[in-house]
Amino acid sequence: MTSGYTSVFEGQTDAQKLATRMLVDFYDRTGIPAREGNVETALIEVAAAQHADTRRIVNDMADQAMMAMAGFLGITRKPATPAAADLHLTGERGMIVPAGSQFATEDDTVWETISDTVLTDGTATARVVAVATGPVGERGRGDAVQLGPMAKLQAARVTRIVTDGTDEESVGEYLDRAAKETQIMSIVPRLPAEFAQAAMRHPQIAQAHAINLLDGQGRTGKAGHITVFVGNSQGTEIDSSVINEVTRLLNADNARPLGVQVHVAQPVRTSFTVTVQLWATAGFQDSVEEEATRRLQTYFSPAGWDWTVNRVNHYDVAAKLDGIPGVTYIQHVFFNGTDDAITLATDARPAIPVASVDVRVGG
Structure with missing residues (x-):
């Protein structure tokens, strides 16, 4: 025999989940089925909603109190920032591109020059910032179309993203950072x-x-x-x-x-090539090469690298290749063509790898 109660809420919110648990508990304690429309059912659903609201308010108050204390200590939420880039311009010799001139790349990113730029010999590179905040990434590079009235250029191209933009720091990220800073006291x-x-x-x-x-x-x-x-x-x-x-x-x-x-x-950046020779069963060569390359590129990615690691050996690389379907064995791992481990930094300075991954699969 069951409680006889089917949740009309389908577990979509905390209050609805709590009501279901309370109604089941009510049946376990009393043996009275909780039917839709019963007074007992209605009262329990109201109590569950009130309890969920109270719990949410208490949780929100804790976050609000933390943010208030962080603000008092001068720890503010990081704002969204625009990307900055280099814009290569080509036009008439001596032409001046005034500050505030706007250009758009194919991804619809609009860039704006931050100072007057003189094309002394017919070309120049101007520093531009994105009109909108937030990440742009490499998609913001490429040929740019000149916007607004001004003397026409022959060509404009965003050649380098100098500093990518950022989104506003989320509440969770802000609270985590504030907690670390306030612990310092x-x-x-x-x-x-x-x-x-x-x-x-x-x-x-x-x-x-x-x-x-x-x-x-x-x-x-x-x-x-x-x-x-x-x-x-x-x-x-x-x-x-x-x-x-x-x-x-x-x-x-x-x-x-x-x-x-x-x-x-900035951390030391050490460039090197890691070459891996693998053997795979028939029919798995392509998938093994793809997965091994992906794993090693992820492992050596500067974005996720542990700065405390300044030396990488063959066993570190082999461990990242463990469990790839189709691999029969790893024949060798070379750093810059040698059996020696790679040292990223010779002192206590943090180091980041700049690795070129070469995976070779036989079988």
């Missing part, structure tokens, strides 16, 4: 971890690691110096303008102890 950073956390207040910085007693020339044991290494969410090179902004942020008078100089740098 120091408005003025003093420990390396505190300087690293402070660097991440910049909207373009998603990862940071600080090394004490390291000066801007890479010399260790230098009292009064600390170097903060920073990275973005894509793992790409950060434009010097962003590095300068973070440097100013960390060296403001109220942002560091007196006598401490903070330097900002």
Whole structure:
């Protein structure tokens, strides 16, 4: 025998799920079937809705209280930012492209020049920013169409995304970051971890690691110096303008102890080729090559690399290839054509791999 109750809510909300559990419990305790339209059923559904509302309010209050405390400590939510790029222009010699000129690429990204640009010899590269905020990625590159009234150019092309845009920090991301910063309990950073956390207040910085007693020339044991290494969410090179902004942020008078100089740098980037020779059963060669390549490219991706790892050996690579269907055995793993492990950095500085993956499959 069952409770006789079929939820009209189909478990779509917390209140509806809670009502179902309460009605089943009511039947287990009393043996009275809870039918649609019964007074008992209606009362339990109302109680479930009220309880769910109360629980939601309590949870929201906790988040609101956390955000209020973070705001009091100066920890604000990261705003959305526009992308920046280089725009190569071709036109008449001596032509001036004024600040505020707009261009659109094929993906409908609209770019705007930030200063007057003179085509001294008929060409020039202008720094442009996206009119809209948010990520653009590589799709924002390519030929651009000139918008608005002005002397016509012969050609315009976005050649490089200097700094990609970002979306506004989500509430969850903001609360996670605020929790870490408030745990430090120091408005003025003093420990390396505190300087690293402070660097991440910049909207373009998603990862940071600080090394004490390291000066801007890479010399260790230098009292009064600390170097903060920073990275973005894509793992790409950060434009010097962003590095300068973070440097100013960390060296403001109220942002560091007196006598401490903070330097900002990027992780060491080490380029190498990893070559893997695999053997696969007949009919699996293509799928093995594709999956092995995908796994290694993901493993060595700068965006997800663990900065504390500065040495990679053959076993690390082989472990990432474990379990690929069709692989019979791994014959060898070479770094730059040798049996030696690859060292990304020879000191304590964080390092990022720039790996070219070459997978060869026999069978």
